[in-house]
Amino acid sequence: MKRIGVLLSGCGVYDGSEIHEAVLTLLAIDRAGAQAVCLAPNIEQTEVVNHLAGKPRKGESRNVLVESARIARGQIKDAALAAPDDFDALVLPGGFGAAKNLCDFAYAAESPLEVEPAVLKLIDESFTAKKPLGFICISPVIAAAVLGKHGVEVTIGTDEGTAAAIHKMGASHVKKTVAEIHKDPTYPVFSTPAYMLGERISEVAAGIEKLVAAVIEAVPAR
Numbered sequence: 030m031k032r033i034g035v036l037l038s039g040c041g042v043y044d045g046s047e048i049h050e051a052v053l054t055l056l057a058i059d060r061a062g063a064q065a066v067c068l069a070p071n072i073e074q075t076e077v078v079n080h081l082a083g084k085p086r087k088g089e090s091r092n093v094l095v096e097s098a099r100i101a102r103g104q105i106k107d108a109a110l111a112a113p114d115d116f117d118a119l120v121l122p123g124g125f126g127a128a129k130n131l132c133d134f135a136y137a138a139e140s141p142l143e144v145e146p147a148v149l150k151l152i153d154e155s156f157t158a159k160k161p162l163g164f165i166c167i168s169p170v171i172a173a174a175v176l177g178k179h180g181v182e183v184t185i186g187t188d189e190g191t192a193a194a195i196h197k198m199g200a201s202h203v204k205k206t207v208a209e210i211h212k213d214p215t216y217p218v219f220s221t222p223a224y225m226l227g228e229r230i231s232e233v234a235a236g237i238e239k240l241v242a243a244v245i246e247a248v249p250a251r
Contacts, residue, residue, distance in 0.1 A: 031063040031248050033241070034116035034155075036108060036148065037097035038069065038126030042224075043078035045093070047124030050165050050223050051100050053234050054122050057241035066116045067105040069097035070147045075129045075136075093130050109147035113158040117248045119151070120241065123166020123223055134170045134194070142174035142198065149175055161217040161247035163240050167191070169220045173200035176218065184211040186222030208235040210243055217247045 035054055039045020058065045070093050077089040098105045106115070113119075121127060128135040132144045144152075152175045155162060164172045169183035170191065177199030184205040185191050192202035203211045207226040212219050221236035 031118070031245055032066050032116045033058045033063050033245065034066045034068055034111070034119040036068050036119060036121045036131070036151070037093075037100060037105070038124060038130045039074055039091070039093045040096040040099045041078065041080050041126075042124045043080055043083065044074055044076055044091075044129065045096055045124055045126035046100060046122050047166060047224055048100065049230050049233060050122040050124065050237060053230075053237045054120055054165065054241060055100075057238045058245070061242060061245050063245055067097065067101035068108045068111050068151070069094045069105055070131070070145050071107045071109060072130065072145065074126070078125075093126070107147075108151055111151060113151070113155045113160055116160070118161040118163065118244045119155050120163035120244060121165060121168035121171060123168050123225070125167075127166070127168040127171060131168070132171050132174060134167070134174075142170065144171060144174050152176070156216070156218075159217065161219065161244045163244040164218070164220040165237060165240065166223040166225050170195060170198075172218060172220065173198040176200065179216065181216055181218050182211060182213045183218065183220040184209075184222060185220070186226040188225060191225075207232045208239070210236060210240045212243060217244075219243050219247075
C-alpha cells in the first residue's frame with residue numbers, strides 16, 4: 030500500500046489547516062487505496078483566531094501538532110521526527126496555518142520567506158529523494174520558498190500578488206482554475222488552487238481529488 034504523507038498546520042482555516050482541504054485530501058487518499066501518514070511540526074501557533082468572530086484571541090496559545098491531531102484523529106507524527114522513508118509522497122493542504130505556522134508568508138510576503146525548519150528539511154529531502162509532492166491552496170508559496178532554486182512551476186489560481194511573490198522566489202506561477210491541477214514539466218511537483226479560487230466545497234474537491242490521484246500515480250511501483 031502506498032503511503033502518502035499529509036503535512037498539517039493546525040486546525041482551522043484562519044490559523045491552521047483548512048479543514049475541508051485536509052479532510053478532502055485524506056478522503057481522496059483512502060478512496061485511492063493508499064494510506065495517509067499525518068505529520069505536523071511540534072511548535073506553537075503564531076496566533077489563535079476565534080473562527081466565529083474572525084478575530085485573533087490575544088493571550089491564547091495552541092500547539093500546531095496538538096491541534097492537527099484533531100483532524101488526524103490522534104494518528105499523527107511530529108514532522109521533525111519524520112523522514113522521506115516514512116512515506117512515498119507528501120501533500121500539503123492549505124489554510125492560513127500554512128502561511129502563518131509552516132512559513133511566515135502571511136507576515137512577510139515581500140521579504141525572503143522563513144520556512145519552519147522541520148518543514149523545510151522534509152520538503153527538501155523529499156524532493157531530493159524524488160518523492161512526488163502536492164501543494165494545495167496557499168501552500169505552493171512554501172514550494173516556491175524551498176524549491177524555487179530549482180525553478181519549479183506551481184499554481185495558486187489567478188491571484189497576481191501571490192503569483193508575483195512566487196516568481197520573486199525563483200519559481201514560476203501558472204494560472205489554473207479551481208478544478209484544475211498543474212504538474213511541473215520536469216519534477217513530480219503538483220499543485221491546485223482549492224480555496225484560493227473555490228467558493229463551494231464541491232469545487233475544491235474536484236481539484237484536490239485530481240491532485241491526490243496524480244500524486245499517487247506518480248509514485249513508482251514497488
